[in-house]
Each structure stands twice: as C-alpha cells, then as structure tokens.
Amino acid sequence: MRNWQGQKVVIIGAARQGIALARYLVAAGARVILNDQLPASQLQSAQQALADLSIEWVCGGHPLSLLEGTDCVCPSGGVPFDLPLLEEARQRGIAITNDSQIFLECVPCPVIGITGSAGKTTTTMLVGRIAEHAGQQGAPFPRRVWVGGNIGNPLIASLGEISQDDLVVMELSSFQLEVMTISPQFAVILNITPNHLDRHKTMAAYTAAKARLLDFQPRGSQPMETWGNPAKACAAVLGREDSIAWGLVERAHCPVWFFGHDLVDRQFPGAFVSEGWVCIWNGTDVSRVMPVSEIQLRGRHNLLNVLAACAVSAAAGLSFEAMRRGISSFNGAPHRLEFVRSWGGARWYNDSIATAPERSMAALRSFDEPIVLLAGGRDKDLPWDDFARLVRQRVDHLILFGECAEKIHKAVGDPLPGERPFTLAVCKDLYSAVQQAARIVESGDVVLLSPGGTSFDEFRDFEARGEAFRKWVQELS
DSSP states (O other): OOOOTTOEEEEEOOSHHHHHHHHHHHHTTOEEEEEESSOGGGOHHHHHHTTTSOOEEEESSOOGGGGTTOOEEEEOTTSOTTOHHHHHHHHTTOEEOOHHHHHHHHOOSOEEEEEOSSSHHHHHHHHHHHHHHHHHTTOSSOSSEEEEESSSSOGGGGGGGOOTTOEEEEEOOHHHHTTOOOOOSEEEEOOOOSOOHHHHOSHHHHHHHHHHHHHTSOSSOOOGGGTTOTTTOOEEEEETTSHHHHTTGGGOSSOEEEEOSSOOOSSSOEEEEETTEEEEEOSSOEEEEEEGGGOOOOSHHHHHHHHHHHHHHHHTTOOHHHHHHHHHTOOOOTTSSEEEEEETTEEEEEOTTOOSHHHHHHHHTTOOSOEEEEEESBOOSOOOHHHHHHHHHHEEEEEEESTTHHHHHHHHOSOOTTSSSSEEEEESSHHHHHHHHHHHOOTTOEEEEEEESBSTTTSSSHHHHHHHHHHHHHTOO
16 A cells, blocks of 8 residues: 655546546545646536645646656546656656556455456446345345446545455456556456557557456465455456457466356366356356346347356355346346337337447347347447448348448448348438438337447447437437
C-alpha cells in the first residue's frame, strides 16, 4: 500500500474513474491535478462533483509542464497509452498507475478479475449473482459481494467499506490492464479475438495487455485442499476453445481451470457440458451443477460465459446450489442481446455492446429465425471478411448505418438474386436504420441491433446508442 501523503498526482480523464480516484487520493493526502482534453466549459458537472475538494484543474489539453515535480500519473481507461504526456512520463521514470491497480493494492478481500474480448460483463454479472446467492445461503463467505471495475461504479469509491470477509468481482479491460503490475487472486481470461486494434495496433500488443491479468498472480501451485478457502487459494481460468486464451496456460503461475463445451482431458479442473448438464470436474470427480435448459441467456457464446462463471466460482469455493440459483435467475445484462419488444410480428433485440465484428457474429449465431440486422457505427481497424461471410449465410435483410457503412457494404457486396442478404440498405444514422427496419419487417423475424462498430460517430458510448435504439423501437406504432 502506497503512502500518498504529500504526493503530486496527475489524473488524466475527468469521467467517472478520474472523479472517483481524485476523491480517494485527496482523502489519502495527495495533491491532485485533474487533467482533461475537454475545455472547462464541458466539464462543469465533473467540477461540481468535486467542488468540496482542493483540486487543481488543467483543461483543454495535456501540457508536458504538468509533469514538473509529479510523483505519479494516473490515466483513465479511455486515455491512449501513446499520449505524449504518458510517453514523456515514462521517459522521465515517473510512476504510471490507475484506479484499478490502486484498488487491488489496498483491497483486503479476495478478488475475481475477469477480462476477454467478449462476454466479460455478462460473466462478471453472473459471478456476482452466484456469490450473492452463496452469501444468502448462510455460508461464512462471502459476507458481501462487490461488483464493478470496468462496469458500474469504480470500486475505489467503495474501498473504505470493504472487509476481509467480502468478495470483489471485477471486470477489467485491456485499457486498464496495460499499465497494471498487480493481479487478482482469481483471474479469468474468456477469449482473445481481434478488438481495439485502433488502440493496441497489433494482436500481439493486445494479447500482452490481456495476459497481464495472469502475470502478477502468486507464484507456485496452491495445493488442491486450499481451493474453496479464498484467503489462501488462487486460480487462472482460461477459455479452452479460444486458441489465444488457452495458449496462455504456460504463463499462469496459479492452478489452471478450464471452461469449454467438452471435457477434453482430465489434466485440469474446470466446467463443461455433458448430456444436457453444466458440470464441474474438480480433478477427482464430475458433479452436475444445473440443466442447460435452465439457462435464460441465448447463444453458444453465453453458454461459454456460464461455464466460465461456474469454473471460477468452483475455484473460489462457491456452492453448486449458488451457481444454479444465480445463473437460472439471470436474464442478461443491458445492451447485450437484450429483448426490447415485439412489434410488427417480430422480436427486436438490442446488442449495442457488439463493437467488433466478432461480437456481432456471436449474436447472429444465437438465432435461427430470419434476421434483419442493423450494423455500422465507427470502425476499429478490424477485418470484416468473416462477418460478411456469415451475413451472407444468416441475414435476410442488412441495414447499414454510420461511418463504416460503406466499408461493411464493400465487404458484403451487393445482393444477388435469390441469395442472402436479400436486401441491403445504407442509412445515414441509427434512427433512419430503425425506421427502415420497421418498413420491411415481417412476422416471425428477429430485428437485431448488433453494430460491429463503436458508437463514437454518433453517441457518447454503446449504452447511449442502446438506449436510443430502445426508445425509438418503443415509439414504433
């Protein structure tokens, strides 16, 4: 745990992470400078949130003069790692950290950290629900469950309330991980597929950022009997069906647990499916957890998320009954294959979280019905060829919108007589795309917003895009 008393700390980014960290550091005695590229006129709500604290604000850019006498720089998750201010800080040997690392340095209880290119929010929420049910059953652990990190409120805002008998379930993005030098006791890497290459540039750099979740776990194997005692246990949970995630098995310092559809071999404990049941292999015996039919989430990818949640829950000693209750009562996270309404004889789904082609492909595979797909947004320098092939196999009507509409159109090509997609329309924005879908939808269709691109060409984030989609679909009459 660091001594922040009298330290000069520059926080870059005045969104929720920066605001929460500023409040924590001021309370710890640090001299805080909050820096943001936006002008002060656009940061009034953030300044009001911290009006009771003595904080220096530097807005409208990132001057290198901020580094004079600075002890530490804390970039928020969305700040590019190649920002000149950060590059200069590294050259000067100034420490770089973030709110997630500071939280992990101080938190007194076990932490389950979850990352992946897709599914991390759903898996994080599933594990949180499982842990809450475990606590409700009168088990000594956990007393209270805290869920956050890259979702919800920054956990550092709650640090003073967390006790050693609690459990933290933490979603971590590659943006957060690339500056971190600490790992949680339980680390889950779901999958690593092309994503955020506009930020990381190469798959090697992106993979390296994700792998840091494992790099700083305790070294040496924990004996089998310590599993189920979270104060002593640790585990690395890896997706067996993802070649890059499973390729990190030799990099793990802790016992490895797998998750996948099949029990390929018995070398590692883990979660799998057998005869319609979710099962756990603990290294000695196979136990049934719950029937697959009780899972409310659609899609093969969500079954993998359930298996990942079961694997890490088993490693942490949470009961099978808690797994069953937590999973069977979970209907999904907002903006992730979220059912909006039935209209025009079709079911309309919001999958705004799909900000990469791979994620849209997972959504497409979740439906057997005729699909009207709304795709587009802003491109992340990712390939669209596989997406295009799947669209030609599964999508009846393709509606494109946003900055990357023409790029997707080029990848898919024009419709051919008698072949999918039967129609293709290009719209200027999401609202126009919703109206186009309403004009062509037929009874029995699924209308799916699963963009494959980010929201930043039109909305502040994927949540704002999903909320707008919900609103416009609800207004159809």
